[in-house]
Amino acid sequence: MLARRIIPCLDVDDGRVVKGVRFVDIRDAGDPVEQARFYDRAGADELVFLDITATHEDRAIMHDVVRRTADQIFIPLTVGGGLRSVEDMRAMLHAGADKVAINSAAARDPERGRTATGRDALDWAADAERRGAGELLVTSMDRDGTKSGYDTALLRAIDERVSIPVIASGGAGNLEHLRDGLTEGRADAVLAASIFHFRTHSVPEAKRFLLDAGLEVRPPTADADRTEDAGTADADAERDEALPPA
Numbered sequence: 001m002l003a004r005r006i007i008p009c010l011d012v013d014d015g016r017v018v019k020g021v022r023f024v025d026i027r028d029a030g031d032p033v034e035q036a037r038f039y040d041r042a043g044a045d046e047l048v049f050l051d052i053t054a055t056h057e058d059r060a061i062m063h064d065v066v067r068r069t070a071d072q073i074f075i076p077l078t079v080g081g082g083l084r085s086v087e088d089m090r091a092m093l094h095a096g097a098d099k100v101a102i103n104s105a106a107a108r109d110p111e112r113g114r115t116a117t118g119r120d121a122l123d124w125a126a127d128a129e130r131r132g133a134g135e136l137l138v139t140s141m142d143r144d145g146t147k148s149g150y151d152t153a154l155l156r157a158i159d160e161r162v163s164i165p166v167i168a169s170g171g172a173g174n175l176e177h178l179r180d181g182l183t184e185g186r187a188d189a190v191l192a193a194s195i196f197h198f199r200t201h202s203v204p205e206a207k208r209f210l211l212d213a214g215l216e217v218r219p220p221t222a223d224a225d226r227t228e229d230a231g232t233a234d235a236d237a238e239r240d241e242a243l244p245p246a
Contacts, residue, residue: 005045005189040073043224051081070096140170147173155185
């Protein structure tokens with residue numbers, strides 16, 4: 001079996017990494033280029049960059065931000081959001097993306113994917129595989145940002161319908177959720193944002209936890225451990241700055 005992957009996700013809005021609950025109540029989570037560099041050094045297996053408002057605002061994805069992000073990392077980069085044509089996808093690949101993420105149902109929907117399509121998720125997953133998708137990024141909108149765990153029942157059902165890799169997304173709040181996504185949900189990879197962006201947990205910490213749980217993941221390197229220490233110190237400093245004076 002191939003090693004399971006840990007994938008931080010950069011939800012980008014107006015050139016900044018953001019994170020909310022079900023894509024509302026947005027909090028700023030930093031500069032995408034700096035975050036990408038940090039996750040590359042921390043030993044992330046891949047990185048996902050999603051321009052979360054490009055489709056809704058009917059505009060092209062921010063090529064310059066994607067290019068600057070890609071220039072800083074040596075791990076696979078997936079880019080999505082606002083990709084409407086083969087030319088859009090080609091432009092992202094030329095900008096440095098290794099893969100592109102598309103959602104044809106959302107692109108065709110007049111509400112740009114923000115209302116229910118009425119289509120069964122399992123049927124859509126199977127159809128995407130038939131149409132040549134290389135893997136599926138399965139995001140639970142109900143759980144996104146809630147830190148309540150992945151929808152493992154849905155992930156497992158999709159895994160039983162398709163033969164391509166499945167990435168779990170939406171709801172990771174602790175390391176146990178990552179484990180459950182890989183075991184109960186049978187996902188090939190777990191994607192998370194909040195727990196990494198706000199330094200609740202680190203990528204090396206997650207990898208050690210999953211290794212201890214008997215899962216096959218790429219072990220953290222010494223460089224990744226040093227990045228973990230630096231990230232913890234930065235998070236502590238940011239927290240202290242936010243505290244009111246005694």
